[in-house]
Amino acid sequence: MSTRGPTLDGALGGLDVAALLAAGALAPSSHNAQPWDLRWRGGAVEVHADPARALPVCDPGHRELRLACGAATANVRLALRAQGRRAHVRLLPDPDDPWFLATITVGGPLPATSAEEALAHAIPRRRTDRSPLAGDGVGPRVREEIRRAAQRGRSWAIFVDGVPERRALRELTVRAHERQQSDPAFRAEWDRWVGGGDGDGAGLPRELARRAPRPDCTWRLRDFAASADPDDERPPAAPDDPALLVLATTLDQPIAHLDAGQALQHVLLLATVSGLAASFVAPPVEVGETRAELRRLLGGALWPQVVLRLGVRRRAVPPPPRRRTDGTC
Known part of the structure; x- marks a missing residue:
């Protein structure tokens, strides 16, 4: 058109x-x-x-x-x-x-x-890459570019590097994940979109998503293929040691969410240009209790909006399905 x-x-x-x-x-x-x-x-x-x-x-x-x-x-x-x-x-x-x-x-x-x-x-x-990532490829220059990109979107990009801080974020992630997985309503919503979708190009097909992560997959907890055989014999997973980034805002209002979404996309595109892969660590910001604790971990002044894994891309990732866009003229 x-x-x-x-x-x-x-x-x-x-x-x-x-x-x-x-x-x-x-x-x-x-x-x-x-x-x-x-x-x-x-x-x-x-x-x-x-x-x-x-x-x-x-x-x-x-x-x-x-x-x-x-x-x-x-x-x-x-x-x-x-x-x-x-x-x-x-x-x-x-x-x-x-x-x-x-x-x-x-x-x-x-x-x-x-x-x-x-x-x-x-x-x-740009792709969401759920495979193991190596964060040592996210160097100082890229980090500074990411911080500036976030600031232009009225957001803050905070890298979680310290061992105690990463351990605390890991504990929040596991707790939030377990809370969600124990909720039948969450599982029903999950099953609607992952493995089924709406038939119009939305959602994630099981053949595209990764199989169930192993217990040693530190940051990739969600099971994108619940029907996978837990006893299958797969080679050990590559180390998953990504750079961890929290995108945060000073406010937690609709306009701040839109600002953060724009900043998020600029960060993801900048990572793509830099040859890096990224994916989301969603549970800790989707559960109210763990999101509040993550806010305290950040010092109490900022609202965490997104947690990202960043690292060197190890494989090609196919595009997800997309809805058709006709537009209204």
Whole structure:
């Protein structure tokens, strides 16, 4: 789909609108639920939340939904910049509609920077890699770039390096995971999206997800293939010693979640450009009790939004299924 029409700056020009919508749809989301509705209207891409794709058990306050839609917003903005246009982002544009989360309005001509082009080109290459990772490849230069990328998104990127801190985060992760796994409602929601999905390109198929992790998989606890034989004879898992990153914000409100989602996507794309793999350590920020303890671990002033594993990529990862994006013109 392409269009010629007025933009915010009153300019005319051909746009590849389909590319903007497709980029937005490549954002990460919990359970790959893809809880967004991307629309092209009046010279802008609108990002609406899709309540039908919310996760009421693991995300009752829709915080992770807003993170995902913030990441989609970042992708649309970068795709628009890659087409040489200014991008005017407005968050929560309609106070009467809490599901209307962002608009990205097309502005006048402005060449993209080399950094913006690199991030935009990384959008279709970004993957969630659940294999063991080696964090020694996340050096000082990349760490500083990640911190700056997070700060531009009004967020904080905090690396968890100390042995006591990593041990504490590990304990929170295990406790949160066990709490979730003991909840029948969580398991039912999990089974809906992992191994089934909605039949429309959302969710994670079992053949794509990794088999059940071994007990020695320190940070990868979730079983993406519950039907796997626990007695199968597999070679020992590679060491899983990733760099651990907590993305946090000073506020814990909808607009802060959208900011953090944009910062998250910039961090993930920067990791992709740097040849690194990433995946989520979700349990400690999905259970209220452990999230509060993680906040105290961070000093009490910041709200943890995301915990990431980062490290050197060891294997190629196939793309997850995606919903079709037609857009509304």
